[in-house]
Amino acid sequence: MSRSDWIRLRNGLLFISPWILGFVVLNLYPLLSSFAYSFTDYSVLSDPVYVGTDNYERLLKDGLFWQSLYNTFFFAAFSIPASLAVSLIFAVLLNFELPGRSIFRTIYFLPSLLPLVCLGVLWQWLLNGDIGLINAALDPFFDTFNRIFGTSVRPPNWLADPAFTKPALILTTVWTAGNAVVIFLAGLQDVPRSLYEAAEIDGANFFQKLLHVTLPMISPVIYFNGIMALIGSFQVFALPFIITGGSDGPGRSLMFTATYIYRRAFEYWDMGYACAIGLVLFLFVLVLTLLAHFISQRYTYYQGE
Amino acid sequence: MSFVRPLTLWQKAIIYTLLLLGVAAFLTPFLWMVSTALKPLRETMSFPPKWIPSEWQWGNFHRAMIEMGPFWRYLGNTLIICFLSVAGTVMSSALAAYGFARIRWRGRDTVFLIVLATMMIPFPVIMVPIYTLFRELSWTGTFRPLWVPCFLAGAFNVFLLRQFFMTIPQELSEAARIDGCSEWGIFWRVVLPLSRPALLVVALFQFMFSWNDFLGPLIYLTDQQDYTLALGLQSFQSKSGGTSWNLLMAASTLIAVPVIVLFFFTQKSFVEGIATTGSKG
Numbered sequence: 164m165s166r167s168d169w170i171r172l173r174n175g176l177l178f179i180s181p182w183i184l185g186f187v188v189l190n191l192y193p194l195l196s197s198f199a200y201s202f203t204d205y206s207v208l209s210d211p212v213y214v215g216t217d218n219y220e221r222l223l224k225d226g227l228f229w230q231s232l233y234n235t236f237f238f239a240a241f242s243i244p245a246s247l248a249v250s251l252i253f254a255v256l257l258n259f260e261l262p263g264r265s266i267f268r269t270i271y272f273l274p275s276l277l278p279l280v281c282l283g284v285l286w287q288w289l290l291n292g293d294i295g296l297i298n299a300a301l302d303p304f305f306d307t308f309n310r311i312f313g314t315s316v317r318p319p320n321w322l323a324d325p326a327f328t329k330p331a332l333i334l335t336t337v338w339t340a341g342n343a344v345v346i347f348l349a350g351l352q353d354v355p356r357s358l359y360e361a362a363e364i365d366g367a368n369f370f371q372k373l374l375h376v377t378l379p380m381i382s383p384v385i386y387f388n389g390i391m392a393l394i395g396s397f398q399v400f401a402l403p404f405i406i407t408g409g410s411d412g413p414g415r416s417l418m419f420t421a422t423y424i425y426r427r428a429f430e431y432w433d434m435g436y437a438c439a440i441g442l443v444l445f446l447f448v449l450v451l452t453l454l455a456h457f458i459s460q461r462y463t464y465y466q467g468e
Numbered sequence: 469m470s471f472v473r474p475l476t477l478w479q480k481a482i483i484y485t486l487l488l489l490g491v492a493a494f495l496t497p498f499l500w501m502v503s504t505a506l507k508p509l510r511e512t513m514s515f516p517p518k519w520i521p522s523e524w525q526w527g528n529f530h531r532a533m534i535e536m537g538p539f540w541r542y543l544g545n546t547l548i549i550c551f552l553s554v555a556g557t558v559m560s561s562a563l564a565a566y567g568f569a570r571i572r573w574r575g576r577d578t579v580f581l582i583v584l585a586t587m588m589i590p591f592p593v594i595m596v597p598i599y600t601l602f603r604e605l606s607w608t609g610t611f612r613p614l615w616v617p618c619f620l621a622g623a624f625n626v627f628l629l630r631q632f633f634m635t636i637p638q639e640l641s642e643a644a645r646i647d648g649c650s651e652w653g654i655f656w657r658v659v660l661p662l663s664r665p666a667l668l669v670v671a672l673f674q675f676m677f678s679w680n681d682f683l684g685p686l687i688y689l690t691d692q693q694d695y696t697l698a699l700g701l702q703s704f705q706s707k708s709g710g711t712s713w714n715l716l717m718a719a720s721t722l723i724a725v726p727v728i729v730l731f732f733f734t735q736k737s738f739v740e741g742i743a744t745t746g747s748k749g
Binding site: 421 | 475727
């Protein structure tokens with residue numbers, strides 16, 4: 164390397180030094196020591212004791228861990244597509260150049276500004292089975308249904324019935340999809356007008372244009388929003404914690420892996436085991452992200468490449 | 469979709485109907501929050517629910533503050549943490565982003581891939597060692613674990629600022645360099661002044677993050693006097709056991725309003741910043 168190469172290298176490293184320090188202290192060291200702790204029995208109060216693969220063996224037999232993993236996968240599998248679909252639909256609607264669109268955009272965005280604790284408390288109230296607003300809105304429909312069919316079905320008791328807690332949480336999550344709406348809208352506005360013109364000359368209707376022009380052109384944005392939602396949903400913690408009032412929900416139906424790690428670590432001071440669970444969670448996120456990456460290589464289209 | 473053909477009246481009507489359905493879905497919960505916050509307790513229980521309180525209980529806000537505990541202390545704590553976090557984030561991520569966007573050094577793009585990869589690490593995975601580290605330093609029970617890490621350039625903010633820095637014409641740096649400006653001088657006198665909008669976005673995101681953060685304060689703060697607003701609201705919620713909904717909604721409103729007001733004042737940069745996060749790098 165020439166002298167100026169060295170100077171640039173030195174300057175570059177100096178400028179990124181805060182990040183290097185952060186990477187070592189807040190990412191690399193924790194990952195490595197999490198790996199090390201996962202082979203120990205560690206309660207923070209006393210030094211870690213090496214126990215071999217005990218934690219991992221315990222994990223295989225731990226029903227609560229598997230339940231938390233099932234809950235996490237269930238939540239991810241439904242909340243990600245639901246959020247993507249809802250945010251894409253509203254972004255497409257906003258992309259029509261109609262008066263008032265910026266007001267609509269602002270309104271759609273508002274829920275994603277709400278602090279998670281407020282969000283949780285608010286939806287705990289909205290979803291209240293007896294006097295909640297959502298069931299009040301559903302009640303007339305159920306009444307009509309019951310009158311016609313002579314049945315007596317009632318709206319679900321969302322947060323008290325294990326069959327409905329996860330749908331309730333997914334609904335709450337979808338409500339905060341405004342962030343993705345804004346990102347989608349920016350992507351939509353980058354699609355060249357000429358492509359739509361060409362499609363229209365070929366006689367394409369709205370849905371054909373959507374399917375064959377819009378979706379391929381914004382596929383990188385779909386990928387980006389999907390990855391962000393994936394990473395977010397595998398660490399979902401605060402919202403279920405608050406919406407259940409600090410419990411795990413009926414039948415532990417809202418106990419997610421992040422919740423379980425938190426409880427093992429900070430309620431039972433079972434740090435070694437918590438680290439083992441964390442690493443398994445990380446493995447899943449890693450595999451899924453790589454999978455999404457390879458799928459996206461096949462299906463995303465990058466303009467100008 | 470920007471359509472070339474003008475929309476017919478029918479098409480417009482359908483689009484507006486759908487957009488208004490969206491407004492109803494996204495806005496109603498907020499209105500319900502405020503409506504509940506202004507009701508006497510008795511009226512929160514009525515079914516079917518009433519939207520307009522029979523008498524407007526403005527006093528609920530004051531009562532909620534008292535019930536929550538030391539509200540003003542919570543607010544002060546939150547503001548201290550927010551302020552320090554924002555300062556640290558803006559400084560450190562601007563430096564790192566400059567190093568990634570404006571200096572061409574060997575291995576830079578590989579290192580930047582590591583920056584992006586760190587965004588994938590879920591916090592629960594590294595939470596335990598970070599906690600034990602701060603415990604070793606005797607920082608648990610203080611604000612330090614909540615703001616000191618912000619001085620170490622988080623990946624997301626570095627990414628965001630790098631995107632912006634790369635759009636500044638390289639000629640400006642070259643001109644300054646010819647005039648004898650050092651790398652630091654270019655950063656400080658050329659790039660930073662041109663990047664005010666992007667720095668504002670990063671500051672806003674960090675402010676919101678620190679204001680809203682729950683897991684961090686939950687792990688590190690032990691004394692109720694040190695609680696943030698978010699943690700204070702959660703402890704009020706678990707104390708009240710889901711009964712005094714009017715006060716809970718009043719407290720939620722109080723905590724949400726500053727964020728929403730801040731958003732309205734900075735809407736343009738905010739929305740642009742979020743749109744940038746999705747653009748390819």
